[in-house]
Amino acid sequence: xxxxxxxxxxxxxxxxxxxxxxxxxxxxxxxxxxxxxxxxxxxxxxxxxxxxxxxxxxxxxxxxxxxxxxxxxxxxxxxxxxxxxxxxxxxxxx
Amino acid sequence: xxxxxxxxxxxxxxxxxxxxxxxxxxxxxxxxxxxxxxxxxxxxxxxxxxxxxxxxxxxxxxxxxxxxxxxxxxxxxxxxxxxxxxxxxxxxxxxxxxxxxxxxxxxxxxxxxxxxxxxxxxxxxxxxxxxxxxxxxxxxxxxxxxxxxxxxxxxxxxxxxxxxxxxxxxxxxxxxxxxxxxxxxxxxxxxxxxxxxxxxxxxxxxxxxxxxxxxxxxxxxxxxxxxxxxxxxxxxxxxxxxxxxxxxxxxxxxxxxxxxxxxxxxxxxxxxxxxxxxxxxxxxxxxxxxxxxxxxxxxxxxxxxxxxxxxxxxxxxxxxxxxxxxxxxxxxxxxxxxxxxxxxxxxxxxxxxxxxxxxxxxxxxxxxxxxxxxxxxxxxxxxxxxxxxxxxxxxxxxxxxxxxxxxxxxxxxxxxxxxxxxxxxxxxxxxxxxxxxxxxxxxxxxxxxxxxxxxxxxxxxxxxxxxxxxxxxxxxxxxxxxxxxxxxx
Numbered sequence: 199x200x201x202x203x204x205x206x207x208x209x210x211x212x213x214x215x216x217x218x219x220x221x222x223x224x225x226x227x228x229x230x231x232x233x234x235x236x237x238x239x240x241x242x243x244x245x246x247x248x249x250x251x252x253x254x255x256x257x258x259x260x261x262x263x264x265x266x267x268x269x270x271x272x273x274x275x276x277x278x279x280x281x282x283x284x285x286x287x288x289x290x291x292x
Numbered sequence: 293x294x295x296x297x298x299x300x301x302x303x304x305x306x307x308x309x310x311x312x313x314x315x316x317x318x319x320x321x322x323x324x325x326x327x328x329x330x331x332x333x334x335x336x337x338x339x340x341x342x343x344x345x346x347x348x349x350x351x352x353x354x355x356x357x358x359x360x361x362x363x364x365x366x367x368x369x370x371x372x373x374x375x376x377x378x379x380x381x382x383x384x385x386x387x388x389x390x391x392x393x394x395x396x397x398x399x400x401x402x403x404x405x406x407x408x409x410x411x412x413x414x415x416x417x418x419x420x421x422x423x424x425x426x427x428x429x430x431x432x433x434x435x436x437x438x439x440x441x442x443x444x445x446x447x448x449x450x451x452x453x454x455x456x457x458x459x460x461x462x463x464x465x466x467x468x469x470x471x472x473x474x475x476x477x478x479x480x481x482x483x484x485x486x487x488x489x490x491x492x493x494x495x496x497x498x499x500x501x502x503x504x505x506x507x508x509x510x511x512x513x514x515x516x517x518x519x520x521x522x523x524x525x526x527x528x529x530x531x532x533x534x535x536x537x538x539x540x541x542x543x544x545x546x547x548x549x550x551x552x553x554x555x556x557x558x559x560x561x562x563x564x565x566x567x568x569x570x571x572x573x574x575x576x577x578x579x580x581x582x583x584x585x586x587x588x589x590x591x592x593x594x595x596x597x598x599x600x601x602x603x604x605x606x607x608x609x610x611x612x613x614x615x616x617x618x619x620x621x622x623x624x625x626x627x628x629x630x631x632x633x634x635x636x637x638x639x640x641x642x643x644x645x646x647x648x649x650x651x652x653x654x655x656x657x658x659x660x661x662x663x664x665x666x667x668x669x670x671x672x673x674x675x676x677x678x679x680x681x682x683x684x685x686x687x688x689x690x691x692x693x694x695x696x697x698x699x700x701x702x703x704x705x706x707x708x709x710x711x712x713x714x715x716x717x718x719x720x721x722x723x724x725x726x727x728x729x730x731x732x733x734x735x736x737x738x739x740x741x742x743x744x745x746x747x748x749x750x751x752x753x754x755x756x757x758x759x760x761x762x763x764x765x766x767x768x769x770x771x772x773x774x775x776x777x778x779x780x781x
Binding site: 201205206209210212213214215216217221225228229231232233235236238239240242244247248249250251252253254256259261269273274276277278279280286288289290291 | 603675
């Protein structure tokens with residue numbers, strides 16, 4: 199086994215996702231199949247190979263530091279599940 | 293005689309420009325077709341017939357002479373529902389965005405509106421583009437117009453089905469690992485994934501940013517060139533778009549391939565390939581030689597590693613891009629008394645199983661202790677895969693392969709994730725190397741279409757279109773239509 203039930207649960211937790219016992223079982227089995235398949239990469243000696251950073255020779259794409267047109271407050275809030283006095287509102291934190 | 297909705301862009305252009313038909317007549321033909329077949333095909337998540345009618349009327353008021361100056365004037369099209377449309381629902385086929393109405397338009401909408409094309413609706417997809425069959429859509433699966441019991445491919449399955457069923461004249465989709473080319477192959481269409489950076493992704497809801505690219509799904513190669521003319525080009529709002537000049541892609545549409553050097557990568561004829569697909573691709577190679585091309589076998593030795601590399605990199609990126617869905621700014625929010633519970637319930641309830649699986653895998657590939665062995669290793673092998681292509685393109689103008697390893701399969705047939713992932717064996721490597729690819733029809737197996745893939749150097753879309761056009765014009769495959777009328781009474 200490459201990835202354990204506990205590791206699957208931890209990865210889900212880090213993503214704020216809760217798994218049922220059944221899902222945990224299923225994902226663990228499926229991810230082990232996928233990761234086992236991914237192990238064919240170990241056949242390759244990549245000690246002298248640089249990792250890909252970008253497929254194109256693009257570096258440091260800058261623009262002028264000028265104020266552009268953005269969304270106004272009303273538009274920015276129009277999809278908010280909850281808002282109040284021009285702010286996004288969330289359930290209590292403490 | 294063919295109905296208006298069955299025609300290509302270039303055929304309709306002649307009729308519209310000469311005033312023989314009006315934009316409203318074309319639109320009505322499409323809307324009527326949608327009414328007739330979409331209850332079975334289910335290509336659309338959202339339809340906007342009133343807005344489309346108003347737009348058609350507006351275009352008519354401009355007059356035909358003025359309209360004729362716009363390349364796609366009066367042509368109805370569909371957008372994959374991961375492209376933001378101002379004021380129109382944009383869901384990514386996810387419960388997470390089931391109520392999301394973007395406050396802005398994607399660059400694609402701006403460009404197509406400027407070209408006076410008419411948006412008809414938003415097409416179904418795999419949830420957040422994660423899939424190859426459109427079965428992971430949170431709402432409903434889309435059917436393949438060639439056989440309603442089969443999938444249309446994915447993730448741009450709704451876009452492809454809409455075009456193949458003649459519900460729209462063309463559609464846009466996106467492709468991170470085959471999501472335009474697989475549906476094109478399964479639905480008998482032309483689908484192009486342009487070079488990484490060729491088309492602006494401003495307003496595309498991202499899945500894997502180093503791989504995603506937007507492209508057209510059309511009924512023939514000429515239409516592909518026409519749409520690409522409109523959508524290609526630099527956009528400062530997508531920092532990965534490239535300021536490379538956009539040629540007139542229709543100037544490449546010639547029927548002669550004299551002296552074109554074509555490499556045939558032997559690794560793409562892998563054991564999972566349906567021998568009947570192989571046979572059709574080999575026949576296509578003979579045809580390309582008759583047209584003047586020189587076809588030779590070439591090796592891309594790292595091909596078999598592309599699939600795991602793709603899944604490690606795309607899921608790692610997805611785990612990051614999907615972190616933004618937190619129930620605060622937009623999208624789904626679960627009811628809860630405190631923030632942590634809200635976050636967890638929101639993401640648990642609103643993401644589907646494939647999205648969760650990929651986020652978990654991606655997080656694992658990036659986690660400390662696994663990063664070097666999985667994510668970094670994958671990026672190193674990605675370099676090797678790109679070097680394979682660089683070497684091949686030192687000798688050849690383009691490469692040819694099958695698009696998909698078989699024809700469209702039945703719903704539920706590929707239940708285990710790995711067998712689904714294998715569908716993208718021939719399409720993944722291009723995204724990893726940022727290369728353009730086009731899939732065109734090259735025959736049928738028991739009435740189901742088969743796709744042929746051309747792969748080119750960066751920014752060689754013109755050469756791809758040239759080869760695709762010459763091949764297409766020497767065949768009749770692209771003229772065949774699914775016999776949907778008997779299925780949809």
